Amino acid sequence: MSAAFVTGGLSVWLWTQSSANWRAHQSAAYVAGVTLYDALQNGTAPPTGVTINPLPPAGQSLAALGQFRQIEGAASSSRITVIPISADITPQRAGAPLTLVIVSPDITYSVADLPNRDGQTAAETTGAVTRKFASFCSDPIVLGKMGDQPWVRIDGPSVWGCAASPSDWRLPAIILAVLTMGGLITVALNLPTDFTSFAHQLRNRRRVGGPSQYDATGPQELREIVTAVNTYLEVERDQLASRAAVLSGVSHDLGTPATRLRLRTALIPDACLRQKFENDIDAMTGIIESVLTYTNAEMNSEAPRRLSLTSLVDAIVADYQDVGRPVMLEQGKDVIVQGGRSIFMSRQGQGVVPPEQDIIVVARPVSLQRAITNLIENALKYGRRAHVLLHATAETATIVIEDEGTQTSAREIEALMDPFQRGDNTSTIEGHGLGLTIVATIAKLHGGSLAFEDSSRGVAARLEIQRN
Structure with a gap:
């Protein structure tokens, strides 16, 4: 920003300085023109830098015939501008008209834009003409004729010639100003881009396995936000690690008394009572293992990869079928993909992607396998069969697992996605109320979601993830 202000100030200075130099140059040429008229009319000394010389006889003859291009020093392709200047008429005297011929x-030269106001003198008109000479980079041959006097050649290269023109830095000033404005616009547009890019990275960090901390770059406000986010992420990681360490320690510490309880339970002669003790011990260890699984999913320790x-x-379906479990993989339908418009067609085209095409995603295979297995297990627990369907779009992939014969609605199942929530009809079914919570967490890690909907067979679970 400081450099932009400096360059902007420099461009303004170059513009104003060049404009001032050109105004001074044109003013000097105007004064020279006023003095020149007096010199032609009264025979006084011409202005400094201007010489007045009569044309030789041959030049006089050519000028009288209007053949100005044949005068010595003029090119045959020269452009002729004739400027008649009326004489001043006063009660005291009447001056002679002046005719100026410019061979450039x-x-x-345009005569129409010369100033013409009431009371304007011939000397002022002559000054306006010489100021016009000084406004362009050209070295014209100027011829003049005062009334019936002979033609004269007027040379003033040091007044209105190209060599007398001041350095014009206005074009570089414009380029510098445009570059400065472009830099400012770029910086201004990059400010929201920096924030948007960081927000996108932060939003998808768990799904794509983002870094443990972010580099504090960009404007001061963004650096402060990044620093605060890094601090929060560090605290979050420490909390999750402490939670996992505590749960792991509790699980390990409970292993020894649980083993002793199993040994002592085996000594109970009452088979019914012994079975109840064993079920309670299995429930205790199962709860600890489920909590550890949920915590590991939250910690996002598995790196995503292409699969x-x-x-x-x-x-997964083949593994269930190998052990005789009623799990079927349904054949997907053709996917219709909308094409883009082209310059030759205003209507969007369509393409068909066959269902047998391999679906490639960037995901965490172990976590994704656990989520799909949990949904299949739920379908088998609460229904007679599990039907698995896989379909995808360009952005997402969806695994649909539909049970068969369940009496539970989709709304009731969605209410069980919170930790340790179980339905009323699950008293005779094993579980600890963390299965759907783990699946929903894994779905969020992949930028997707878990939802349920009622179907003709029962309830369908839709596990949607981002493909990239």
């Missing part, structure tokens, strides 16, 4: 190699979701689902 590249410029035809075939089609192969993963096929392998």
Whole structure:
């Protein structure tokens, strides 16, 4: 920003300085023109830098015939501008009219824009003409004729020639100002881009395995936000690590008394009572293992990688079928993909993606396998069969697991996604109320969601994840 202000000030200074130099140059040419008229009319000394010389006889003859291009020093392709200047008429005397002929190699001077006001003298008109000479970079041949006097050649390269023109820095000033404005606009546009980019990274950090901390770059406000976020992430990691350490320690410490309880339970002669003790011990250890699984999912310790979701689902279903479990993989439908518009067609085209095409995703295979397995287990627990369907779009992939014959609605199941929530009809079914919570957490890690909907067979669980 400081550099932009400096360069902006420099461009303004260059513009104003060049404008002032040109105004001074044109003013000097105007004064020279006023003095020149008096010199032509009265025979006084011409202005400094201007010489007045009569044309030779041959030049006089050519000028009288209007053949100005044939005068010595003029090119045959020169452009001729004739400027008649009326004489001043006063009660005391009447002056002679002045005719100026400008033979320029590249410029035809416009006479229409010369100043013409009431009371304007011939000397002022002559000054306006010489000021116009000084406004352009040209070295014209100037011829003059005062009334019936012979033609004269007026040379003033040091007054209105190219060599007398001051350095014009206005074009570099414009370029510098444009570059400065471009830099300011770039900085201004990058400010929200920096914030948006960081927000995007932070939003997707758990899904794509973001860094443990972010580099504090950009404007001061963004650096302070990044520093605060890094502090929060560090505290969050410490809390999750402490929670996992405590749960792991509790699980380890409970292992020894649980083993002793199992040994002592085996000595109970009453088979019914012994079975109740064993069920309670299994429930205690199962709860600890479920909490550890949920905590590990929250800690996001597994790195994502590129994998075939089609192969993963096929392998999970095949494992269930190998042990005789009623799990079926349904054949997906063709996916219709909208194409983009082209310059040749205003209507969007469509494409069909066959269902057998391999679906590639960037995901955490172990976590994703656990989520799919939990949903299949729920479908088998509360229904007779589990039907698995896989379909995808360009952005997302969805695993649909539909049970068969369950009496529970989708709304009731969605209410059980909070930790340790179980339905009224689950008293005879094993579980600890963390399965759906773990699945929902894994779905969020992959930028997706877990939802349920009623179907013709029962209830369908939809596990949606981002493909990239």
